[in-house]
Amino acid sequence: MSEHMKREAVARPLIFEIGSPESRCVDAPALDVPDVDLGVVLGSGARSRAVRLPHVTEIEIARHYQHLASVNFGVDSGFYPLGSCTMKYNPRIDEWASRLPGFAGIHPYQPVETVQGALGLMHGLQEALGEISGLPAVSLQPAAGAHGELTALMAIREYHVANGDARKRVIIPDTAHGTNPATVAMCGYSVTQVPSNDRGGVDLVALQAALDTDVAALMLTNPNTLGLFDENIAEITGMVHAVGALAYCDGANLNAILGKVRPGDMGFDAMHINLHKTFATPHGGGGPGAGPVCVNEMLAEFLPGPVVVKDADGTFTLTTPARSIGRVKAFLGNFGVLVRAYTYIRALGAEGVTEVAEQAVLSANYLKERLRGAFDLAYDRTCMHEFVLSGERQRKQHGVRTLDMAKRLLDHGVHPPTVYFPLLVHEAIMIEPTETESLEVLDEFVDAMLAIAREVEEDPEMLHEAPYTTPVRRLDEAAAVKQPDLAWKPAE
Amino acid sequence: MRFIPVSCEQRETMLHAVGARTVDELFEVIPASVRLARPLALPPGMSEIDLAAEIEALAASNTGGLVSFLGGGCYDHYVPAIVDDVVSKPEFFTAYTPYQPEISQGTLQAIYEYQSMICALTGMDVANASMYDGATAFVEAALMAARVTKRHRVVVSAAVHPEWRAVLDTYAESGMIEVVTCPAEWGTTDHAALAALATDAAAILVASPSFLGCVEDVAAIGTLAHDAGALLVVAANPILLGVMEAPGVLGADIVVGEGQPLGNAMSFGGPGFGFFACREQFIRQMPGRIAGRTKDVDGRQGFVLTMQTREQHIRREKATSNICSNHALNALAAGVYLASVGTVGLEGIGRACIAKAHYLRDALIATGNFSAVSDAPFGNEFALRYDGDVGAMQHALLERGFLAGVDLSRFGDEFAGMVLFAVTEKRTRAQMDRFIGEVVSL
Numbered sequence: 038m039s040e041h042m043k044r045e046a047v048a049r050p051l052i053f054e055i056g057s058p059e060s061r062c063v064d065a066p067a068l069d070v071p072d073v074d075l076g077v078v079l080g081s082g083a084r085s086r087a088v089r090l091p092h093v094t095e096i097e098i099a100r101h102y103q104h105l106a107s108v109n110f111g112v113d114s115g116f117y118p119l120g121s122c123t124m125k126y127n128p129r130i131d132e133w134a135s136r137l138p139g140f141a142g143i144h145p146y147q148p149v150e151t152v153q154g155a156l157g158l159m160h161g162l163q164e165a166l167g168e169i170s171g172l173p174a175v176s177l178q179p180a181a182g183a184h185g186e187l188t189a190l191m192a193i194r195e196y197h198v199a200n201g202d203a204r205k206r207v208i209i210p211d212t213a214h215g216t217n218p219a220t221v222a223m224c225g226y227s228v229t230q231v232p233s234n235d236r237g238g239v240d241l242v243a244l245q246a247a248l249d250t251d252v253a254a255l256m257l258t259n260p261n262t263l264g265l266f267d268e269n270i271a272e273i274t275g276m277v278h279a280v281g282a283l284a285y286c287d288g289a290n291l292n293a294i295l296g297k298v299r300p301g302d303m304g305f306d307a308m309h310i311n312l313h314k315t316f317a318t319p320h321g322g323g324g325p326g327a328g329p330v331c332v333n334e335m336l337a338e339f340l341p342g343p344v345v346v347k348d349a350d351g352t353f354t355l356t357t358p359a360r361s362i363g364r365v366k367a368f369l370g371n372f373g374v375l376v377r378a379y380t381y382i383r384a385l386g387a388e389g390v391t392e393v394a395e396q397a398v399l400s401a402n403y404l405k406e407r408l409r410g411a412f413d414l415a416y417d418r419t420c421m422h423e424f425v426l427s428g429e430r431q432r433k434q435h436g437v438r439t440l441d442m443a444k445r446l447l448d449h450g451v452h453p454p455t456v457y458f459p460l461l462v463h464e465a466i467m468i469e470p471t472e473t474e475s476l477e478v479l480d481e482f483v484d485a486m487l488a489i490a491r492e493v494e495e496d497p498e499m500l501h502e503a504p505y506t507t508p509v510r511r512l513d514e515a516a517a518v519k520q521p522d523l524a525w526k527p528a529e
Numbered sequence: 530m531r532f533i534p535v536s537c538e539q540r541e542t543m544l545h546a547v548g549a550r551t552v553d554e555l556f557e558v559i560p561a562s563v564r565l566a567r568p569l570a571l572p573p574g575m576s577e578i579d580l581a582a583e584i585e586a587l588a589a590s591n592t593g594g595l596v597s598f599l600g601g602g603c604y605d606h607y608v609p610a611i612v613d614d615v616v617s618k619p620e621f622f623t624a625y626t627p628y629q630p631e632i633s634q635g636t637l638q639a640i641y642e643y644q645s646m647i648c649a650l651t652g653m654d655v656a657n658a659s660m661y662d663g664a665t666a667f668v669e670a671a672l673m674a675a676r677v678t679k680r681h682r683v684v685v686s687a688a689v690h691p692e693w694r695a696v697l698d699t700y701a702e703s704g705m706i707e708v709v710t711c712p713a714e715w716g717t718t719d720h721a722a723l724a725a726l727a728t729d730a731a732a733i734l735v736a737s738p739s740f741l742g743c744v745e746d747v748a749a750i751g752t753l754a755h756d757a758g759a760l761l762v763v764a765a766n767p768i769l770l771g772v773m774e775a776p777g778v779l780g781a782d783i784v785v786g787e788g789q790p791l792g793n794a795m796s797f798g799g800p801g802f803g804f805f806a807c808r809e810q811f812i813r814q815m816p817g818r819i820a821g822r823t824k825d826v827d828g829r830q831g832f833v834l835t836m837q838t839r840e841q842h843i844r845r846e847k848a849t850s851n852i853c854s855n856h857a858l859n860a861l862a863a864g865v866y867l868a869s870v871g872t873v874g875l876e877g878i879g880r881a882c883i884a885k886a887h888y889l890r891d892a893l894i895a896t897g898n899f900s901a902v903s904d905a906p907f908g909n910e911f912a913l914r915y916d917g918d919v920g921a922m923q924h925a926l927l928e929r930g931f932l933a934g935v936d937l938s939r940f941g942d943e944f945a946g947m948v949l950f951a952v953t954e955k956r957t958r959a960q961m962d963r964f965i966g967e968v969v970s971l
């Protein structure tokens with residue numbers, strides 16, 4: 038592991054276990070109005086027992102979280118080729134922008150005349166995403182990719198209902214991300230899965246067999262989760278439309294095609310965009326992201342409200358589309374994330390946005406070529422922004438699993454690729470370098486992967502125990518489930 | 530600006546390695562018929578210096594320096610300096626979901642500590658790692674209650690935030706639940722109506738404080754719910770839980786809420802985060818990620834994401850929710866916030882909000898221009914009826930530097946003439962006195 042991540046002799050105490058009962062950091066302000074008797078004001082709603090929170094001074098907080106940061110790995114720590122997640126560099130100008138008081142300090146119910154800058158930014162982002170996706174009507178409300186999927190699928194359902202056409206099924210390919218089927222279920226539809234063909238695309242015969250007038254939509258990621266562009270896309274969306282169903286694009290892989298091809302032009306009716314992937318907003322250790330939904334004119338009136346519109350006199354206002362599905366979130370969306378994405382798009386401009394896709398695709402193909410001898414390629418084709426290796430050879434010949442190799446990468450200071458996804462590739466290793474990594478970093482990764490491939494042959498036993506140099510080693514996940522310890526509780 | 534550290538020469542090396550002459554060759558897998566044959570119609574890129582100036586101007590064009598009495602789910606609380614310092618550490622904010630626990634102990638331990646704090650505040654046994662916001666956490670609680678009870682109908686109080694109820698209605702269109710609204714009398718739920726509606730319900734969902742700021746009789750509602758075999762879902766404002774009773778003590782089975790007040794900027798309404806906590810017996814139906822404490826092969830303490838068989842990446846269409854990314858960084862901010870204020874600070878801040886809200890309400894009523902909407906106990910927020918044109922009043926006060934509450938008519942005609950005021954610990958007596966002076970002079 039990189040030098041900054043050191044193994045410690047003893048575990049870091051919990052924040053509850055440090056400090057003393059008198060330790061204080063931030064106090065309430067001096068009360069400048071008459072005090073209230075909480076027992077009288079709140080009656081039976083008043084607290085009967087003090088909340089047991091940590092009691093620490095500021096230096097203890099600073100050191101505690103500094104320590105926790107030091108045993109955490111982010112994009113700034115090193116290479117993070119986590120397939121499907123687009124772990125690119127998060128420009129600091131975007132962070133700065135989101136914290137400007139004029140953005141961070143405004144309230145969603147302020148009169149619109151006091152927030153024209155914020156609404157103008159949202160409008161500008163709507164326009165940019167509409168242009169990039171080829172789907173001009175945009176809602177910025179969804180909070181993440183999965184939330185965007187749900188929002189768009191609800192709009193599609195509403196569209197069918199408005200046509201007096203209650204449909205029941207949604208088709209997804211076997212390469213789909215887990216959120217796709219979960220979203221389908223949350224939307225009250227049933228899932229029909231179709232297999233991939235031997236080129237990693239949708240099997241057209243199986244698709245045709247699955248399509249009928251009961252199908253509400255197809256959900257497809259293109260490029261798909263194998264990192265492959267489905268060449269039959271126009272035919273696929275055509276087949277879907279022929280039975281009156283709509284085509285939905287999971288936009289998680291948009292980074293690969295920015296400025297090259299637009300989902301709207303492929304025949305998709307709707308998509309979500311993960312701003313926390315393609316548009317460089319940070320993942321925050323799990324979130325927040327934002328999952329704007331872009332749709333064509335046909336679906337525009339079903340989008341959740343409010344959306345930002347520009348009036349004839351140039352002022353920005355909020356309106357709810359005519360036959361809106363309603364709200365999917367309180368307020369307007371993850372505005373702080375929208376500020377970052379807007380700033381990023383303005384920094385890059387049309388040319389820069391397109392260069393992102395070009396370098397992301399070139400870097401992925403470069404890694405694929407360099408690794409092809411040592412590992413099996415799930416599909417041997419030109420890839421887009423990511424590609425999938427299979428660890429099946431290593432498992433069969435040496436009993437070393439993809440998990441072991443991933444854990445060994447930790448000893449090389451690299452965050453492992455996505456593993457065991459997509460599900461149809463055995464022992465899958467899904468690698469997405471992104472455009473923000475230098476050739477030196479890519480080559481170091483290749484060296485690490487090749488070294489591990491050699492270790493698999495020479496010392497497979499050693500790999501079962503990896504990693505060796507991380508702050509903690511393999512954790513007992515079975516025990517974590519069997520004897521759940523999910524919260525610290527004070528001793529009674 | 531570009532963020533690509535590859536030189537032209539290196540690009541040639543890479544192209545050579547992949548056996549392509551140009552990058553465009555790599556895109557030939559995309560049929561020409563769908564490819565974009567023109568540049569994107571976006572403005573040209575900018576240098577960081579020009580961009581900073583433009584973005585700063587955009588931010589500055591939002592009116593600043595206003596004294597705010599706006600609330601309704603998003604509040605102008607103080608954020609300690611240490612909070613932004615911690616969430617600005619790149620090891621936290623540039624990390625992905627902690628799927629590789631060996632190098633994610635920072636995020637995982639911080640989540641575990643956050644979960645512990647949420648349990649302490651709410652009186653629940655387990656909490657998840659966060660949801661998108663209070664509204665979606667509220668909906669997920671309704672869906673979860675339906676799974677737990679195997680019942681279909683949920684009863685939501687009309688005193689809950691209208692936007693949260695709107696989100697609930699949107700999700701209910703799937704047919705997974707049916708939503709029935711229980712009438713409320715200006716901010717508090719009608720118990721008699723609730724008793725009638727509770728039969729066969731999966732859950733009763735209330736907020737305390739309610740949308741209009743009123744403190745509900747949660748214990749009585751809990752009894753009603755449990756007598757009918759329904760779960761009690763309570764939405765709480767976490768910053769008041771230092772002074773308000775833990776909903777778990779009052780009988781709640783699931784406690785949710787909007788976490789923004791805990792150390793997160795208002796940011797035009799997002800990102801805040803949803804907190805979600807429940808009783809241990811329901812854990813297998815809980816949505817979202819959960820961190821747990823365990824040991825590594827050498828026996829040292831460590832943390833992992835656990836109980837993942839509930840989640841979409843394992844269970845796909847049978848998952849408890851489709852949620853994947855959550856609001857981890859906002860939850861981290863909340864954890865740092867709660868650690869820095871501690872038991873005493875949180876109690877003091879809750880008390881300050883309530884004392885100041887009572888001061889302002891009394892003073893506004895004393896002006897003669899406002900009258901009470903409800904006599905129910907309240908916390909940091911209250912609704913008043915304005916005798917006059919609300920829009921004109923707010924406009925005049927805006928000119929004098931005040932955001933004079935939320936005009937409730939935006940939520941429907943039944944609220945016409947009513948204004949919702951929120952007061953945080955940041956508002957001073959001097960500000961409130963000046964505000965009252967301006968109200969009187971209107």
Ligand SMILES: Cc1ncc(COP(=O)(O)O)c(C=O)c1O
Pocket residue numbers: 121122181182183184214216217258262287289290311326328852853854
């Ligand atoms: C292909 C794909 N679809 C959907 C999602 C879900 O996005 P989010 O985590 O933002 O909800 C992901 C995220 O990992 C993904 O990779």
